[in-house]
Amino acid sequence: xxxxxxxxxxxxxxxxxxxxxxxxxxxxxxxxxxxxxxxxxxxxxxxxxxxxxxxxxxxxxxxxxxxxxxxxxxxxxxxxxxxxxxxxxxxxxxxxxxxxxxxxxxxxxxxxxxxxxxxxxxxxxxxxxxxxxxxxxxxxxxxxxxxxxxxxxxxxxxxxxxxxxxxxxxxxxxxxxxxxxxxxxxxxxxxxxxxx
Amino acid sequence: xxxxxxxxxxxxxxxxxxxxxxxxxxxxxxxxxxxxxxxxxxxxxxxxxxxxxxxxxxxxxxxxxxxxxxxxxxxxxxxxxxxxxxxxxxxxxxxxxxxxxxxxxxxxxxxxxxxxxxxxxxxxxxxxxxxxxxxxxxxxxxxxxxxxxxxxxxxxxxxxxxxxxxxxxxxxxxxxxxxxxxxxxxxxxxxxxxxxxxxxxxxxxxxxxxxxxxxxxxxxxxxxxxxxxxxxxxxxxxx
Numbered sequence: 001x002x003x004x005x006x007x008x009x010x011x012x013x014x015x016x017x018x019x020x021x022x023x024x025x026x027x028x029x030x031x032x033x034x035x036x037x038x039x040x041x042x043x044x045x046x047x048x049x050x051x052x053x054x055x056x057x058x059x060x061x062x063x064x065x066x067x068x069x070x071x072x073x074x075x076x077x078x079x080x081x082x083x084x085x086x087x088x089x090x091x092x093x094x095x096x097x098x099x100x101x102x103x104x105x106x107x108x109x110x111x112x113x114x115x116x117x118x119x120x121x122x123x124x125x126x127x128x129x130x131x132x133x134x135x136x137x138x139x140x141x142x143x144x145x146x147x148x149x150x151x152x153x154x155x156x157x158x159x160x161x162x163x164x165x166x167x168x169x170x171x172x173x174x175x176x177x178x179x180x181x182x183x184x185x186x187x188x189x190x191x192x193x194x195x196x
Numbered sequence: 197x198x199x200x201x202x203x204x205x206x207x208x209x210x211x212x213x214x215x216x217x218x219x220x221x222x223x224x225x226x227x228x229x230x231x232x233x234x235x236x237x238x239x240x241x242x243x244x245x246x247x248x249x250x251x252x253x254x255x256x257x258x259x260x261x262x263x264x265x266x267x268x269x270x271x272x273x274x275x276x277x278x279x280x281x282x283x284x285x286x287x288x289x290x291x292x293x294x295x296x297x298x299x300x301x302x303x304x305x306x307x308x309x310x311x312x313x314x315x316x317x318x319x320x321x322x323x324x325x326x327x328x329x330x331x332x333x334x335x336x337x338x339x340x341x342x343x344x345x346x347x348x349x350x351x352x353x354x355x356x357x358x359x360x361x362x363x364x365x366x367x368x369x370x371x372x373x374x375x376x377x378x379x380x381x382x383x384x385x386x387x388x389x390x391x392x393x394x395x396x397x398x399x400x401x402x403x404x405x406x407x408x409x410x411x412x413x414x415x416x417x418x419x420x421x422x423x424x425x426x427x428x429x430x431x432x433x434x435x
Binding site for chain 2: 030031034035038039040042043046047054055058059062063066126128131132135146150151153156171174175178179181182185186
């Protein structure tokens, strides 16, 4: 169905046109697609699996996207379509890693959440780099939920659908992730503050 | 609900405004009276807000090159040969070089692994040592062809890079070439030495990486085969 909003419609028309140009190997089309969407997808992948693996996965995402562009019907923005594809590539990767390492589990992070009073408050400015570093220490289950919900702004319903879990599990994993992050961030002195 | 532990379980949903009305009122009443829970809720909200501000991350340039190279190799050959507009010709050449370099990188990685099976030469019945030598030779041939193409373009004054950058690139290439020569000598002296082989591959990989960076630099300054940009910065095509 064609979107009624002229601005949105125009953007989706442009997305469809770009997808078509990529399929027909038009010069520069793939680079245009890559430059427009790679940074956001790379951010998602880095936070989900770490930077090293994210480079390989980004390649997988764009190669898969190029093969599947024929399935893109323009019913959503190309960025949304790519985001979903990237999330699925990433989740498949995490599942296969779990299988290799310790057997696949349908549960996410099964460890109990840290107690809310087990860490002191976060002092000073919450630095982006500190947050990225703390995020990388989270177990994959609750990290995935945190990235999708708090970083990427997805609703619990969407997160649950993507991960094949219930809304309640998504909420509890998110809470667990935030508590773990608070614990990790409270341990380190804020940037610019002298150590005691 | 006066027990902090019960409140803690709902604090994330509370700061997100996701609690049903009755529960929300209970948590709110407690938080108003409990400094510890209020502090925890503030921190959870700060973490959520900071996460929402985390932006995109630019991937390293080589990822695009490698992806484009893989894609180039996957594409079926064109049905008809059309005249390539001159403005596009350089870009097409760079893509071809990128694809070749990816091939070489993959080839090097494959044969650098101890005991890796050879498949590219079609000599599967050969002795493993001969196979590795043949693979090595094939990879080096690909690699040298890519370098020759680059050098011929440079000789034809087609490198749209500032002179200072060119000097730096050539100095880096010379240094890597020295490392390659030393590694070759070591491998000639001890042909079965795995460390010597890995050292050679490391040096070759460094050179491939350097050439990939060069190709990316060229793509950056002349993304559509247009006139060279005045500086070797990113072209700003990202949106």
